[in-house]
Amino acid sequence: MTVARAIRERVPPLTAIPLPRAVDRRLLDQRWPVRELAAPPPGSGLAPVLGDAGAPVLGHAIDSMRFGLDFALHRYAKYGPVSWMGAFGQRIVVLAGPDATQAVLVNRDKAFSQEGWRVFIERFFHRGLMLLDFEEHHLHRRIMQEAFTRDKLAVYLRQAAPVLRAGVSAWGGDRRLRLYWLLKRLTLDVASRVFMDMPPGADAEALNRAFVGTVRAATALVRVPVPGGRWAAGLHGRRVLERYFTEKLPSKRRSGGADLFSALCHARGDDGAEFTDDDVVNHMIFLMMAAHDTATITSSAVAYHLAKHPEWQERARAESLALGGDLPDLEALESLRTLDLVIKEALRLTAPVPSLPRMTVRDTEVLGHYLPAGTLCNVSPNTNHYSPDHWTNPHAFDPERFAEGRREDKSHRFAWMPFGGGAHKCIGMHFGTNEVKLLMHEMLRTYRWSVPEDYRLKWDYVSLPVPVDGLTVHLKRLR
Template identity: 75%
Template sequence: MNVELAVGGIVAIRDRVPPLTSIPLPKAVDRRWLGKRWPVRELAAPPPGSGLKPVLGDAGLPVIGHALDSMRFGVDFALRQYETYGPVSWMGSFGQRFVVLSGPEATQAALVNKDKAFSQEGWKFFIERFFHRGLMLLDFEEHHVHRRIMQEAFTRDRLAGYARQFGPVLRDGVARWPERPRLYWALKQLTLDVATRVFMATPSGAGAARINRAFVDSVRAPTSLVRIPVPGGRWAAGLAGRRTLERYFTENLPAKRESRGDDLFSVLCHATGEDGERFSDADVVNHMIFLMMAAHDTTTITSTAVAYHLAKHPEWQERAREESLALGDDLPDLAALDRLETLDLVIKESLRLTAPVPSLPRKAVKDVAVLGHHIPAGTFVTIAPNTNHYSPEHWSDPRSFDPERFAEPRREDKSHRYAWMPFGGGAHKCIGLHFGMFEVKALLHEMLRARRWSVPDGYRMRWDYVSLPVPVDGLPVRLEPSRNRANKA
């Protein structure tokens, strides 16, 4: 959720941000506020004699701060904040002051978290009501115990089993797409079909639309400006979505406890830690709701970004297609997916250009210094992956699409441990990152062998950052059969 990445306007770099008049905004919003320069203030005075510097920033609009700026401009406002105030700054958003940590060095200080100064309370501020006690919301030793149990669900052998399950779903789903889909929504339905099959061993059916709606409502609710359940509002819809998901998983849990299936739901019911720890029923329900959201939405965003860049760069689409066709007609296993090296480069570059989770919120549980700046206890903090991904100090021509930057010998992602961090880092690095990469590879592989796709000349996709990134227009594409397809499926 990147609502805390926005900043106020600064004349020296204003030309780098799309003009406000060119982007539709809610009628109630006065455009003059969004371009306004705000008074620069200190977050808090450093302790006397500490030698630390204060964190500088600005509050933005009353109460909402820079939330609207961020929802509309995403990456551009994150970069403006960094260029204006440096790697440690603060900003107003949602009635709070958020310290923004940008750039690899500041990111490392927070994610390595050696002295346990940063907790997941930042995530709780946004998503606790909707993803209660999901793995990402747990802290320190409790998080370690839950992660250790859950790791059993993401071993190489488990991943191989999941790949055998999602392969047929993906092949059948891509074959049924119409000629001119809104690709984001087609991909979202397909990744939901995968999630219901792999995570719950349930085929997609009439109930899938209801579960999908519940997930969408729960994901979009945390960035609602009205954070009370007003009828018809996003917050109320999110709470209703959470209740729907709780009922679904609770009703199905007894059968999963009794089974020994290969789906994630069954695996979590029986997962055991090194010392015999097991998840309670409530733990399983909470983790399933969180993991379904995390796997479903981030995979949809990533595959959308990859498909967009392959449409804009047909030479890369053809290069990737050659490798996919060379695998033959069999559904690929993990070893075959590992051989799709071009897709690997394109996926990594797409993740750099569009981080699926553009902000990683935390909370300082005690006074802490980051790069010589004083952050007092109780301060909300957000880490900004997009800023790192566009840093000219670590990436050549960072706004360009250049998958070769991840290939040997360039490996620009090795310029710093946190130059490229689409999966987060530290103790809370995404536990399902390998599952996600394999699913995206398998999905794009099926698209490449069955279809060619394109967008009109001059088309540029724009992301909506109200919650996780979503293409404003759903990414309309034209699909055609892959004429030189080697398979007869």
């Protein structure tokens, strides 16, 4: 029996994948010819990477965006941790599971570069920290770290707290609403205040449209600026953001403010190195996007699971109410143990960044499979987060899996990786986690919220995950 035939015969049944429409089931279960990515060098002892191209031109791009997690898990079950697929007019090697992830993100031989990200978002997030490589990345990260010390984090959270309290309180109560969009506006207000010392609401709509345009452009199927298309909207959004931050930069250079924008303008490395004006603008565009988009996704996921599991909502609320009415500081937030467990589980079930692209800069191997230089790769955190080898009943909501005594996240270094890993692990992960905790604290002390028992949140994976219906909840004010 050939390897290709063996793979075809071990395709998993789709009974575990919730596809009510027959057309969806047929799309995901479509069989394509299995082929090698490239022949390994003679005598290397390496195996070829197997996979399939999918539909002409589009490949599996539509499947990946439409089915998200289900598509990733189906491919992993079919091909294993190293495979390739066609998408966006090219071949992409998918590296899934903790072991494959570790080989790529630890990157001991520096065979994997951030060029993979640049393929998708270079035009919109030019020279953001995540797009830099090797020594240049190390230099920029070392300078930027000055803006993310624990002391700075405490200041940022003190600035965010009144914005979140006022914003959450203004929602009203005893009504149904699409929570995702309220959270997105609120996290942008926080980013504006903390990162730029800008009052909530100022220029918010224009900035929000610009960020949405740049993020969604990354997965545009038509990658030319056709009027009305996502690529054109992304390019327009980038111009808006460049103009905005460039205009603000001179005053930030002159000021000694406590906001992140000012901190980047004045940050110095150990050797005295500092950012140029272009560096500051590029980093601000990337950090503003990353801060408010990932915080919105995570807080939406947390709110959903607390609505579906009211016993956890009440447990978390008791801890928040026990803090009293003062705005919590960093130490108070760290005492909210239940929220900590729930946030970690929400991040496991819905990774805010579900794919981490890379490019091979030289011939290399992963788990004994040959990858030639110039191969576009994608690491899949979602697959790791649902691995039955590392998680008990991985599809279940079970925050206690992160509690001391279990710590399933310690089963492998890359079993839980919502913030990435290796040299490019998210520099703002502590701020982001505490911002979500602060936001949920304010919701818990102000409202009780619920969803119908049969409600299931569906995520749109066109770019970063977004609730298809905006996360419709019933919100009731406590007092």
